[in-house]
Amino acid sequence: MNSKAKAQAIFKDNLQSFFFILPAFAIFCVFYIYPFLNMIFLSFHEWRGIGPMHFIGLQNYKELMGDNLWWDSMVHAGYITLIALTFQNALAFALALACDREIRMKRFYRVVFFIPPVLSEVVVGLVWNWILNPEMQNGQNIGFLNHLLYTSGFPQMVHNWLGDPKTALTVIAIVHSWKGFGWGFIMLLAGLQTIDKQFYEAAKVDGANAWETFTNVTIPMMLPVITVVVILTILGSMQVFVLILSMVNEGLVNHTDVPVTRILSSMTETNRFGYACAEAVIFGMILVGVSFIMKKLSDKVKQA
Amino acid sequence: MHKLLTLCSCLILVVFAGCSQPPQPSNKILLWHWMTDRDGTFQKLAQQYQKETGVEVTIQLFAPSDSYSQKIIAAAQANVLPDIYGILDKKFIVADFIKAGLVTDLTDEMNANDTAWAKSLFDKALADNRFEAGNTYGIKPGIYGVPIDVTNEQMLYNKKLLAKAGITTVPRTYKEFIMDSQALKRVGITPFVSGWGELWMLNCFSSNYAFNIMGEEKVFATYRGQVKYTDPDWIKVLKIFADLRDKGVLIDGIVTKGNKYAEQDFALERAAFAFNGSWCVNVYHDMNPNLDYGVFSPAPISTEYPLKIWGGAGSSFVVNAGSPNKDKAIAFLKWLTAKKQQVVLARETNNLPSNREALSAVSVILAEFSMGMDQSTHPSIWPVNEDPLVLEAFEKGIQAIIIGEKTPEQVGQDVQKVKDRQMAAKRN
Numbered sequence: 001m002n003s004k005a006k007a008q009a010i011f012k013d014n015l016q017s018f019f020f021i022l023p024a025f026a027i028f029c030v031f032y033i034y035p036f037l038n039m040i041f042l043s044f045h046e047w048r049g050i051g052p053m054h055f056i057g058l059q060n061y062k063e064l065m066g067d068n069l070w071w072d073s074m075v076h077a078g079y080i081t082l083i084a085l086t087f088q089n090a091l092a093f094a095l096a097l098a099c100d101r102e103i104r105m106k107r108f109y110r111v112v113f114f115i116p117p118v119l120s121e122v123v124v125g126l127v128w129n130w131i132l133n134p135e136m137q138n139g140q141n142i143g144f145l146n147h148l149l150y151t152s153g154f155p156q157m158v159h160n161w162l163g164d165p166k167t168a169l170t171v172i173a174i175v176h177s178w179k180g181f182g183w184g185f186i187m188l189l190a191g192l193q194t195i196d197k198q199f200y201e202a203a204k205v206d207g208a209n210a211w212e213t214f215t216n217v218t219i220p221m222m223l224p225v226i227t228v229v230v231i232l233t234i235l236g237s238m239q240v241f242v243l244i245l246s247m248v249n250e251g252l253v254n255h256t257d258v259p260v261t262r263i264l265s266s267m268t269e270t271n272r273f274g275y276a277c278a279e280a281v282i283f284g285m286i287l288v289g290v291s292f293i294m295k296k297l298s299d300k301v302k303q304a
Numbered sequence: 305m306h307k308l309l310t311l312c313s314c315l316i317l318v319v320f321a322g323c324s325q326p327p328q329p330s331n332k333i334l335l336w337h338w339m340t341d342r343d344g345t346f347q348k349l350a351q352q353y354q355k356e357t358g359v360e361v362t363i364q365l366f367a368p369s370d371s372y373s374q375k376i377i378a379a380a381q382a383n384v385l386p387d388i389y390g391i392l393d394k395k396f397i398v399a400d401f402i403k404a405g406l407v408t409d410l411t412d413e414m415n416a417n418d419t420a421w422a423k424s425l426f427d428k429a430l431a432d433n434r435f436e437a438g439n440t441y442g443i444k445p446g447i448y449g450v451p452i453d454v455t456n457e458q459m460l461y462n463k464k465l466l467a468k469a470g471i472t473t474v475p476r477t478y479k480e481f482i483m484d485s486q487a488l489k490r491v492g493i494t495p496f497v498s499g500w501g502e503l504w505m506l507n508c509f510s511s512n513y514a515f516n517i518m519g520e521e522k523v524f525a526t527y528r529g530q531v532k533y534t535d536p537d538w539i540k541v542l543k544i545f546a547d548l549r550d551k552g553v554l555i556d557g558i559v560t561k562g563n564k565y566a567e568q569d570f571a572l573e574r575a576a577f578a579f580n581g582s583w584c585v586n587v588y589h590d591m592n593p594n595l596d597y598g599v600f601s602p603a604p605i606s607t608e609y610p611l612k613i614w615g616g617a618g619s620s621f622v623v624n625a626g627s628p629n630k631d632k633a634i635a636f637l638k639w640l641t642a643k644k645q646q647v648v649l650a651r652e653t654n655n656l657p658s659n660r661e662a663l664s665a666v667s668v669i670l671a672e673f674s675m676g677m678d679q680s681t682h683p684s685i686w687p688v689n690e691d692p693l694v695l696e697a698f699e700k701g702i703q704a705i706i707i708g709e710k711t712p713e714q715v716g717q718d719v720q721k722v723k724d725r726q727m728a729a730k731r732n
Binding site: 129134136160162164165247248249250253254265269 | 370374377380393394396397400401492501503555557558560561565569574692696700703704709
């Protein structure tokens with residue numbers, strides 16, 4: 001085959017490949033690239049969702065920089081993320097370690113731990129609303145938690161959990177962690193099962209105790225999985241909002257606002273679509289930035 | 305290569321086939337709505353209409369209402385709105401739809417035959433759909449929507465629970481309301497519930513008292529920026545919420561309570577008083593058919609100005625100005641708002657009919673609600689509305705008072721700061 005024919009064959013081959021991915025590429029462009037670019041375009045405009053758009057340059061971004069409610073909502077999302085990163089992932093790792101051993105009813109536990117993540121956030125919100133209900137009827141607490149506290153001899157701990165700014169966000173973060181730990185559990189368990197048992201045997205031969213084995217074998221081998229779990233936890237927790245809406249509706253003053261509820265409020269309550277888009281752009285940039293930093297950090301830890 | 309060319313041609317054909325022809329007149333009408341509780345009755349009425357006229361009406365439900373609103377805006381942008389739809393949004397958004405040529409002016413139809421159609425409907429309901437001469441939205445004066453029912457928000461009381469506390473008559477003044485609430489508390493009954501996790505309900509309740517304390521002119525003057533939120537009258541309005549909190553009138557967790565939960569609380573007799581809209585009759589009936597309750601107007605705190613309640617058109621439909629079946633759509637709406645169909649809607653869905661002649665067919669409790677229509681008002685008919693960001697600060701401020709985080713004076717100052725900022729932004 002001469003070089004011209006060879007080049008033609010390669011071109012044909014490439015063209016064929018291109019046509020195979022064309023439908024997926026078109027769908028990606030229509031449903032991801034175009035809305036993304038349009039969102040950036042809209043963020044430079046004042047627009048109510050219908051009617052004419054007015055170009056206002058960077059005005060939305062300028063306003064956003066001084067919007068305390070927006071930055072407070074970012075802090076709230078950060079707080080939820082922090083609890084998820086620590087409490088949720090520590091729980092997921094501990095349970096994954098437990099289920100990685102030869103224990104009875106291992107499969108049953110795996111199924112049970114994976115139930116919360118497959119439930120709808122609305123359902124979880126409704127169930128926890130009932131558990132945390134602060135009301136009383138005929139002198140009895142209606143909410144399960146308060147009833148439990150009262151009947152177990154801790155009446156001083158009976159509380160309006162979602163109606164108190166001191167506890168509302170923490171309670172939401174804990175419920176979010178309860179709902180989300182199953183994902184981390186499954187991923188971490190899968191990671192643990194890929195570690196070659198020979199490493200543990202070698203550590204045993206070298207006289208390493210359980211803690212030394214954990215820190216010198218398990219953790220280093222699990223770093224890639226832990227990185228993925230941490231990044232997914234950050235992205236998932238920063239974007240939590242359905243749970244918040246189903247637990248506290250439009251929020252407890254501004255104490256339970258998170259970026260997505262602010263974006264939603266800008267669109268539906270005040271009809272400021274341009275401002276909502278600016279919020280979404282900034283929020284997206286922050287998430288990309290955080291993910292990038294996490295990736296760099298984990299690479300450094302791996303090298304060390 | 306031949307295969308590739310064929311594939312390309314197919315793709316191009318598919319793309320061009322997708323480009324639709326301009327819509328043609330037909331004997332079919334498409335209606336989009338959001339009313340889950342009325343869908344069955346709408347479907348039944350549509351079938352009846354087809355039998356009577358041969359026109360096929362397709363009713364499509366999109367719920368909940370938030371999602372419906374977003375769908376309508378998206379459909380308007382794509383110019384794929386149905387023949388009949390409702391705009392569940394603020395008046396300025398309705399004005400934007402009209403400006404975009406998406407809503408038919410129904411004034412001539414309403415005024416035909418000596419205003420027969422307009423006369424058959426409640427004035428307050430029609431007012432929601434009307435743009436007056438010189439309106440601030442720049443819309444040609446006229447009627448742009450058809451109300452299919454009316455609604456208002458009032459106080460409800462549980463007869464059994466009030467009797468338990470020895471209360472024989474409903475409170476006529478705010479002072480009596482507080483006294484009754486304390487009597488209820490003494491026998492272990494929670495006095496009051498409402499869905500104040502939904503901020504508009506909080507706004508509705510507070511504006512009732514704002515009208516009562518300072519009169520509508522002063523309220524509108526505040527919205528125009530001529531009166532400050534730190535004015536003693538506004539502080540009086542805010543102090544009502546501090547008072548309700550201090551006297552233990554409010555149910556625990558009221559600031560995060562959605563209206564569905566509040567309705568459940570009242571239906572399950574967990575609270576003696578509730579603040580809710582006339583749609584609740586249907587909801588309570590479904591939750592507890594044996595609930596024995598009545599309706600009364602919120603108890604005024606002042607005798608200086610009348611207490612006004614929110615009310616007007618509950619749900620309205622508009623006709624797509626770009627629809628090729630505009631005349632058929634208008635004819636259907638005329639039929640839907642005629643007495644016979646309105647009686648069916650009122651009986652089956654427990655909502656107040658928009659046709660005043662159909663009022664005789666409603667239940668006792670709905671009749672009690674209907675008596676409040678004379679004292680009703682609504683933001684959609686006010687000459688001026690508050691800036692949404694100021695409103696948000698006001699509503700969240702009330703929440704802060706209820707949870708004891710801020711004083712009425714602090715909230716007044718916070719709201720005024722937002723107001724000043726918005727006024728300055730408008731001037732620039």
